[in-house]
Amino acid sequence: MSKPEPAEAGHRLRRNLSTWGAVGLSVALLGPSMASNLNPQEPAARVGAGVPLVFLLSTVGVLLVAHGFIRMSQHMSHAGSLYGWIGAVFGRRAGFVAGWLLLGTYLAFAVTTTAGSAVFLSDFLRGTGVWPGVNWLVPATVAFAGISRLASRPARAATRALLALEFATMGLFTAVAAVVLVKVATGGAPGHQRLALSALASPHAAAPALFSAVTFGFLSFAGFEAASTLGEETRDPERAIPRALTGTVLLAGGFFVFVTTAETLGYGTDAAGLARFTHSSSLVGDLAGAYISPGVGHLVTACAAVGAFGSALACAVSASRLLFAMGRDGFISPRLGDVRGPDGVPARALATVLAAVAVGLAGARVFATPSATDIFFWSATIGSLVLLLAYAFTLVGAVKYLFLSGPRRARPAELPIPVAGLLFIGYVLYANVHPAPRPPYDSFPYVAAAWLLAGVAAALVLRPAPAPADAASGNGLDDGDPREPVLPEPVPPAG
Template identity: 45%
Template sequence: MPTPTSSGPRLSRTLSVWQAVGLSVALMAPSMAANINPQGTVTSAGRAVPLAFLLAGVAVLLVAYGFVRLCQYYHHAGSVYAFVGATLGARSGVVAGWGLLGTYIFYGVVTSSATGIFGTAFLQEIGVWPHPPSWAPFILVAVALALALALTISPAKRGTTILLSVEGATVALILVVSAIILVRLVSGSAPDDHGFTLSVFAVQPGTSTSALFLGVVFGFLSFAGFEAAATLGEEAAEPRRDIPRAILGTAIFGGVYFTVVTAVEMMGFGADAKGVAAFGKSPSLLGDLGSSYVGSWVGHIITLGAAISAFGCCLACMVGASRLLFALSRDTSGGRGPGRVSRTGTPAIAAGIVATGMALIIAVCVAFFSAEAEDTFIWSGTIGTLILLVAYVLTTLGAIRLVFVQRRMPVPMWQIVIPLAALLILGYTLYRNVIPYPSSGPPRWFPIVSGGWLLIAVVAVLVAPGVSRRLGRALAENEGISLSENTSAGPVAAPDTSG
């Protein structure tokens, strides 16, 4: 397998598998996601929210196969930028890396907005701020971004440990509450005579397949981040062992967790029309259920936990985005600007640029579109996910080329059906979110902004071929690969001499 030989700036190699898991779990933010993301699905999928999350979970597991194989072969702070660049060519790598960078930035807006939403709701629930104005959540949004920046430029070992501890405690509470709700549903002691039913995994009459896959987008939004550990490839002590384990373990956990919890949530509110409507209007799904099924104090704790989870995810987004920007900048201009490592061994300048970008997106939404925190959450979530799906497609194609075309790993040929199935689901989800094209309201801008972000990278690599060549050489040096004679084919991995 290739061994990095670059003399350029390198990140400190000090992280364990659990700290890699911490970043992935924190960016996935299961506590926050379970409290708010399913509401984005219910508007199109109705009671079949758990089915949409199950489909997203299956797709993520299929996509994870490609990430695992690539991480077993390469380790690089640029994640998909390096994976796609090393397998499909430097130009494709730039598009993929720029796409994932955009996803993390937009998700930083999503999660900082959620921090403000849940934080304000908690203060309102306990009577500290009984009647907050509509702009109140943005105060906490600003605090979240500033604190996330401060933690990002500190050593990643400290930050990821905090992320894993906070998220783990909050998830544990949610699982306990979910278990209590499930027991009451099965025993027939639930409020309003709600009961256990598997109809939540069936599409209700009148709901089309297209509508179901519109809802799947918010399933991907919830799972997004399972691959974040890949950005720590240069900081993990045993990257080819620990990073694949972190990615696969996080994907499996997310699949089980979100499917079960969303099913409990939908059954807890009721699978009928009244319950679906209440589900969609809830300010905190598990907070409301905790208050109804256990006690009001549980609802308050879960709402606070969701706010903390959202902040942890914001921090993870900033950590992941800063390392992607660092890798792209380092390979373009060396150890200058965003490609410079601070005295603490972290990409501090890149982190500052990422934080500024997140703040600017929020400022534009507020100044030009009179957006509230709920708007910045939904808008940025959809845009970021559409970009992410494209990055996943390119990564999966890169894995197919490395494993099944170049045959760089001893893998049975039948396993090609796994990444091919991933491409099928990813492609169909993208298609259903563009066709038929949204004709009115904010949704009509989502494909435009997503496509525009990716178009920036496409134009850049076409009009500046010299930059692409420098990136290709940098990938060759950092990853121990050699460029093929046909430069359009991209880099080719060097023979494995590591034994």
């Protein structure tokens, strides 16, 4: 389906990305290397040796969610991702709420990944003896400065660098995991760990604990949908974006299950091994140091810091595109919908995002905890819960648009997929409330609910200013009244 280009350069993003560029943003925001090096600790505290099972279950759940994103992106290309999609299906106010949820997710994860980069870089500096007493605020400040610099450049340059860095780091992590598994299987593990595959089934993990831990599995996949925010910067987006989404989930799922299996068996499935697992600040780095050499361990930790930095950069890029789309349509401030003339970067939206991230990091440090690791897990949990709400919103919109609105846009046999995704998300959210997790995690679902209610209140109170005449162009929305988008023109059912 052809789409007109915006008429005014001041509200137009540049179509200069290939499929690999879209993959680069999704993989970088997802950050498999960072996620596999720190995220599994909290699930291990909840389900013991069942961490690989958590990530396998998460992969299935994310694939159910991804179906809705893939199908919607085959029909609509919008810099606001689900903000634009939900706005087209349910109206602009509902679209604002969906965009608000996704914006909250990206802001929280920008804090998470910046803190994660600081954790890994601090661990590297201490482990190598370069700076034994380093305060994590120093590497966090350096990372934030780098994010600000690179995010202000066109997305094409950033995504190329992100993709190269993350793939290189994933290759290193995969090699370390392979060495660990071989040594465990052949009896060469330094702590005489055994190949206890039966322990990975975690028979003692009850379903509520398992699905509560799945929150961190979803956290590890969070960002797979980032490519959809590049719908107005990618060539042939109806094909490129679905391919990027599918490839990102499958690649990350296989990587997570393989690496977490090596981590669980490498540390050991007994109580002592699980204690080492849950207290490590660099899971793969510490394994590499024990199974290969300290130098390789330090290299892995440094690469994890780079991966976390790339993920934070991708969060900032995605959040700025989303905020740009909302501002362009007249929400919050129309000035957020401007782009910088020479390179098409949404500079005002980016500056707003960076300011929010800086305030979030500083506020967490001053008012909540001095620990960067705490900031990582706390902001990650809040962001994951908000993201689950956004995913649920997307699936509801996908069901209505694909199956219940006008011409059929997907095969009826596909309807159970988004329905199953909604049930999966619903149970994960329930498992995070009952039974209540330990403090402060027991309060985080209410923080996520408060963010949702704030978005609903803003949607009811705010009346967006009239957007520029081209605001809806090229994104699958109506080119008439910018306040009342309509469904895109029907296209043939997806194969």
